[in-house]
Amino acid sequence: MELAEYHSLTTLPTPAGPLWIKRGAPGLEDPAYRALADAVEPRGTRAIDLNPGVGVALLPLLAAGLEVHAWEDRRSALRALEASAAEHPGLRVRAALPWQVPQAAYGTALLVFGADRGNAWVRAQIRAAARALEPGGLLWVAGDKKLGFERYLGWAREIVGEGEVVLRAKGARVAVLERSSGPAPEAPEGPEPLEVELRGRRLTFWIWPGVFSADAVDPASRLLLEHLPADVEGARVLDLGAGYGALSLPLAREGAQVTLLEHQLASVESARVSFARAGLDALILHSDVDERLSEAENYDIVISNPPFHVGGRVVLDVAEAFVAAAHRRTRPGGRFYLVANPFLKYEDWMRDLFGNVQTLHAGRYKVLLSVKKA
Numbered sequence: 001m002e003l004a005e006y007h008s009l010t011t012l013p014t015p016a017g018p019l020w021i022k023r024g025a026p027g028l029e030d031p032a033y034r035a036l037a038d039a040v041e042p043r044g045t046r047a048i049d050l051n052p053g054v055g056v057a058l059l060p061l062l063a064a065g066l067e068v069h070a071w072e073d074r075r076s077a078l079r080a081l082e083a084s085a086a087e088h089p090g091l092r093v094r095a096a097l098p099w100q101v102p103q104a105a106y107g108t109a110l111l112v113f114g115a116d117r118g119n120a121w122v123r124a125q126i127r128a129a130a131r132a133l134e135p136g137g138l139l140w141v142a143g144d145k146k147l148g149f150e151r152y153l154g155w156a157r158e159i160v161g162e163g164e165v166v167l168r169a170k171g172a173r174v175a176v177l178e179r180s181s182g183p184a185p186e187a188p189e190g191p192e193p194l195e196v197e198l199r200g201r202r203l204t205f206w207i208w209p210g211v212f213s214a215d216a217v218d219p220a221s222r223l224l225l226e227h228l229p230a231d232v233e234g235a236r237v238l239d240l241g242a243g244y245g246a247l248s249l250p251l252a253r254e255g256a257q258v259t260l261l262e263h264q265l266a267s268v269e270s271a272r273v274s275f276a277r278a279g280l281d282a283l284i285l286h287s288d289v290d291e292r293l294s295e296a297e298n299y300d301i302v303i304s305n306p307p308f309h310v311g312g313r314v315v316l317d318v319a320e321a322f323v324a325a326a327h328r329r330t331r332p333g334g335r336f337y338l339v340a341n342p343f344l345k346y347e348d349w350m351r352d353l354f355g356n357v358q359t360l361h362a363g364r365y366k367v368l369l370s371v372k373k374a
């Protein structure tokens with residue numbers, strides 16, 4: 001796949017008007033979104049969608065004339081939503097985190113439980129829904145029965161108010177709950193510290209809910225750090241899919257000039273706080289792969305622990321785009337280091353683009369290196 005193809009947006013006609021989509025953007029293939037779109041009924045004049053993805057579930061609300069606020073933190077989804085907003089005047093797109101919602105501002109809220117981002121994230125989403133809804137407002141939730149739907153519905157009943165399952169479509173479930181008149185949950189006070197030792201130094205990261213490997217640095221990332229050059233002083237390093245900066249903050253501490261590209265705003269904000277409190281400079285961009293870099297930007301070293309999931313077209317597209325972006329962003333003579341689970345065929349993509357690939361480590365994870373021809 002060409003990188004331009006990954007970055008391009010296309011439009012999908014729907015009965016409620018055009019919906020823009022793009023490769024790698026969540027919320028199109030997940031049946032929970034379709035089930036939520038089938039079940040939802042409008043109430044009030046303003047609605048909030050707390051996990052919209054490309055916006056499948058909010059279309060019926062727009063068609064009913066509501067103003068809908070799409071509250072999204074993933075950059076690929078935001079790119080698609082922003083394109084759709086140009087054609088739907090009622091759609092307002094916010095690059096924002098769940099705990100930033102205004103209080104008692106909406107009559108309807110939608111939430112597909114973000115099970116892929118962990119329990120703390122789902123709890124934060126539910127608390128945000130309780131905060132955003134007026135008393136008596138309705139929260140429509142959706143999820144997969146195999147991905148914790150019943151448990152999350154239990155939390156929603158405790159935090160938001162009473163409600164029942166209203167639709168079962170194969171594995172997908174939809175429930176609707178009424179916001180009680182109880183007090184609004186408080187927003188979290190700030191990110192939590194994570195203290196670790198990396199490359200022989202004690203470091204502290206500051207972590208918001210919903211980020212990759214929130215409780216400990218990922219063992220694959222540790223392995224990659226062990227295989228990077230011992231001397232990175234002055235090197236220009238690009239961290240693709242940087243999370244909270246587990247790979248790049250230790251390198252910045254050693255004198256590298258680091259740029260972080262990351263898709264989730266929760267991770268971007270975690271990295272920003274982590275670098276600032278460590279007194280280190282970095283360019284930290286909320287970016288879908290390399291879309292936020294200008295045409296000519298390239299680096300001495302590109303590093304990545306790409307997103308992984310077993311199966312799924314979306315993730316394969318993203319993984320392939322990561323390798324294509326790494327090739328484009330490595331300067332002639334520069335190096336691209338990657339760590340991955342053994343089952344994905346990164347070697348093939350790297351050999352095709354760089355003309356070479358070495359395996360620096362093979363085991364539970366593999367560490368690969370390609371050098372760009374000078």
Ligand SMILES: C[S@@+](CC[C@H](N)C(=O)[O-])C[C@H]1O[C@@H](n2cnc3c(N)ncnc32)[C@H](O)[C@@H]1O
Nearest residue numbers: 212221241242243246262263288289305306307
């Ligand atoms: C396996 S994690 C690694 C995170 C971090 N580098 C570390 O080592 O802890 C992959 C990261 O890629 C990010 N990601 C996923 N899709 C992306 C995209 N389209 N553009 C940029 N980053 C993306 C995820 O949000 C996640 O933080």
